[in-house]
Amino acid sequence: MKKLLILLSVILLCTSNAFSQQLPRIAVFVAVNESDDAEMSATKRILGTRLVEAIARSELFTAVERSERFLAEIRRVHGIHAGGQIRDDQIVRQARVSGEQYIIVADVTRLRGEDFVEARMIDVESGNILGVPASSDIVIRRMSDLIGISDQISTRLISRTPQYIAEQRRREDKLRRTPFLDRETFDFGAIPLLRGSATATFTVRNPTDSSLRITTVTSNSRSLVPEWTRTAIPSGGTGTITARFSTSGRQGTNINHRLIATLSNGEELIMTVTGRVE
Numbered sequence: 001m002k003k004l005l006i007l008l009s010v011i012l013l014c015t016s017n018a019f020s021q022q023l024p025r026i027a028v029f030v031a032v033n034e035s036d037d038a039e040m041s042a043t044k045r046i047l048g049t050r051l052v053e054a055i056a057r058s059e060l061f062t063a064v065e066r067s068e069r070f071l072a073e074i075r076r077v078h079g080i081h082a083g084g085q086i087r088d089d090q091i092v093r094q095a096r097v098s099g100e101q102y103i104i105v106a107d108v109t110r111l112r113g114e115d116f117v118e119a120r121m122i123d124v125e126s127g128n129i130l131g132v133p134a135s136s137d138i139v140i141r142r143m144s145d146l147i148g149i150s151d152q153i154s155t156r157l158i159s160r161t162p163q164y165i166a167e168q169r170r171r172e173d174k175l176r177r178t179p180f181l182d183r184e185t186f187d188f189g190a191i192p193l194l195r196g197s198a199t200a201t202f203t204v205r206n207p208t209d210s211s212l213r214i215t216t217v218t219s220n221s222r223s224l225v226p227e228w229t230r231t232a233i234p235s236g237g238t239g240t241i242t243a244r245f246s247t248s249g250r251q252g253t254n255i256n257h258r259l260i261a262t263l264s265n266g267e268e269l270i271m272t273v274t275g276r277v278e
Helices: 002-022 038-057 068-078 088-098 145-158 162-176
Strands: 025-030 062-066 102-111 114-123 134-140 185-191 197-205 214-219 224-228 238-246 254-263 268-277
Touching: 025 038, 025 068, 025 088, 038 062, 038 102, 038 114, 038 145, 062 068, 068 088, 088 102, 088 114, 102 145, 114 145, 134 145, 185 197, 185 238, 197 254, 197 268, 214 224, 214 238, 224 254, 238 254, 238 268
Parallel strands: 025 062, 025 102, 185 268
Antiparallel strands: 102 114, 114 134, 197 238, 214 254, 224 238, 254 268
């Protein structure tokens, strides 16, 4: 049993490593200079860490942080003394050696007591800046701001990459091909008790390339009984879900019930029915 667990752990580790290696790599470089005071150095280090975390959350890239050791290697290779200015082309050359596809170069500048963030993403292969750099009007007012700022910067920068654009198109295409409802909420409004019942109707549209069925519809209330189209809904066609609500014994009751429809392709559609019995 112990050997089996070890074997499974090794397989999972190898699978995880293989998956991460398939993702393009983005390096985050925030230079901490010798002239920076303790507060500025801490701000830059936290910014670098938060940017890496924000990029990793996109699940489109492997993000790595390049800091002091990366900076020291650039200085050594190009003979730049401490405090000397480092150019983008020198950063790009070192990123190529490290195997990165993109590199985000970020900096924090203090002006009149306020810390401003500026960042740009460079395509390592071409050396070109992708899109418009993140503006230097982003101000760090509190350390807690760095999470939101990092998310803002990473989204703005990676949205210019071919990987991000392709993923957005894939998601949009999936949405266009996902069954959907004409409405997700049906409000009865005020229902007179003596009416006895009220009926909500939902239309299911099938934009997929094949027919599908509504296999089940469940309700979270015994007073709301669903019925639905039992035949296959063809590609481009529609089906119907109706829910009959009984008012018997429910005077003064606020209605807020839910229906869940399960489709033959595994998708679920959620509907809410609201109103009040008077």
